[in-house]
Amino acid sequence: MKSKTTKPRVVARKRPPAAPVWQLRLYVTDSTAKSQLALANLKLFCENHLKARYRITVIDLVKHPHLARGDQILAIPTVVRRLPRPVRTIIGTLSDTARVLVGLDLRPAA
């Protein structure tokens, strides 16, 4: 799925030269409460744990429904870590930070 050809809304782009950049995609539908919450939680999380080495692409499936197939999206909201490999997927509003850390391999599962 080449999402760059579409019109993703780049929310934050802070890239220091050396560190590996995380590419994160957030799939949402419209501006539902859950979607808004997930975006806010994701931004907060990235600021806390991945300062300046992340890039978030928000994809609104209502506008781009065909993009859902590529990352096998069923649940909304879903965050997909495209880079670094392997691909990691977290579904939900990301309210449970501990689970997000485990899900993104930032902390080993307890």
Added chain:
Amino acid sequence: MKKHRSKSKSSANALPKCPTGIQGLDEITAGGLPRGRPTLVCGGAGCGKTLLAAEFLVRGAVQFDEPGVLMAFEETEKELTANVASLGFDLANLVRRKKIVVDYVHIEGAEVRESGDYDLEGLFVRLGHAIDSIGAKRVVLDTLEVLFASLPNEAILRSELRRLFRWLKDKGVTAVITAERGRESFTRHGLEEYVSDCVILLDHRVNDQIATRHLRVVKYRGALHGTNEFPFLIGEEGISVLPITSLSLNHTVSNERIATGIARLDAMLGGRGFFRGSSILLTGTPGTGKTIVSANFAQAAARRGERVLFFSFEESPAQIIRNMHSIGLRLEPLVRQGLLRFHSARPSLYGLEMHLATMFKEIATFKPHVVIIDPITSLMGSGTDSEGKGMVTRLIDFLKASQVTSLFTSLTQGGHALQQSEAAMSSLMDSWILLQDFEGNGERNRVLYVLKARGMAHSNQIREFLISDRGIDVVDAYIGASGVLTGSARVAQSSLEKAAVLAGQQEADRLKREVERKRAAIDRQISGLRSDYESESAELRRIADQVGTSTRMLTTERAASGILRQADAKVAAGPRSKPRNGNHHS
């Protein structure tokens, strides 16, 4: 908009149906699945859920111009395409022509973490997008239950599934949802709770090492449907369900009669043989000549220029041809002319369903006038009794509907259970001919009789049935006080009879001669007596003449002497001298 259309289609009383195009299923459900509603298809592993769903979709796209979306949770598009290709469906082509969209939904449970609340809007978006992209009217979700393994939060999943089915109804698409069979419920995860309009249960059972698939419409809200379990087949042209009840008893019947190839048997059947399109049962113990009678019938039909399809479950075609040649039946030229076709298969080769499928297919392609199944019993052995009966019923129905005369041979194991075991099948048959062995005098002899023949006056007599190198000969069996005599006993009896007749004749001749002799003797006696009488009467006449002459002479002499004596009695001459004998005048 779709919602509106589906609403407008539904009439006030009848539930609108969506034809599946699957052979037999539309008959059971009286028209198809409920249009615009979801249908649940559940069953265990390998019973054909996905194929049924895929066929529903493909036939919709091809036959009914209803594009469809296949959302696959278990198999990839490539796998699906390969799988349905075996049924003759070109899924890839349909996808290219935008008749079908295949969306493979895959979630690796281990790769997905949950954090916080979510819903399945992504699924809705994908499905909605797929539906809208081709204007789909049909949707298949195969198998949704995979989600239960992928998404740990069952509460969310259940509420989302409920919403999904609601949403599908609102979309106005006819949906088929497949689900794994549960231990105690229809589905492992209780999907029947959400899909309540129509539930179809598939089943794959093994009987005596032979597997047969069954289909049952468990529930069909608001419509009549066949509730029985129907065997179904997955053949080269897709699924075909074989309903027994859908084919009602309304075949057209023919008054045409066709000869059996055995003149005497024709004579026993009212002189003209079987009715065309009737079903004939030929039962007999081993070695009674069932195949021979069948082959005779086949040859007679083929010689009339009819096509004959001979299903043999015991012998290979070459073997039948060779064996029949030994009794003077030449089948090979008929095979070469394309009038006679053999189809041989071991009954245990595959299940009843496959046999039926291949037979239906053969019949459909060859379009025979006469079908012979030899023997039906070995075929029935590959299923349970009821399955066998059901199968025969369907076969008979199918053949009757297409005006094919069918002859089934049935092998029975000896003596008395014979009629009993065949009772179930015989009620389906129009004619029933029994071949039987009679044992006695150190030999076995075959007899034949017509047990029943619907709609014709038939002989009630037992006939002996002889097989020689010139073919079959049916002769009168001797029926006497000691029972039916056949073979050498019959011959002995008839020679006995002949001897008795001869003796009687001789006695009569002797009597006749005696009488003749007596009559001759009497005649002789009579003529002797007559000659006696005649000689006596001649004597008498001679004597009388003598007496008269002497009297006259005496009178004359008297007169002469009187004259000589000068007697006065001129008058006393002749008889007038009488008064002298008495004094009457005094």
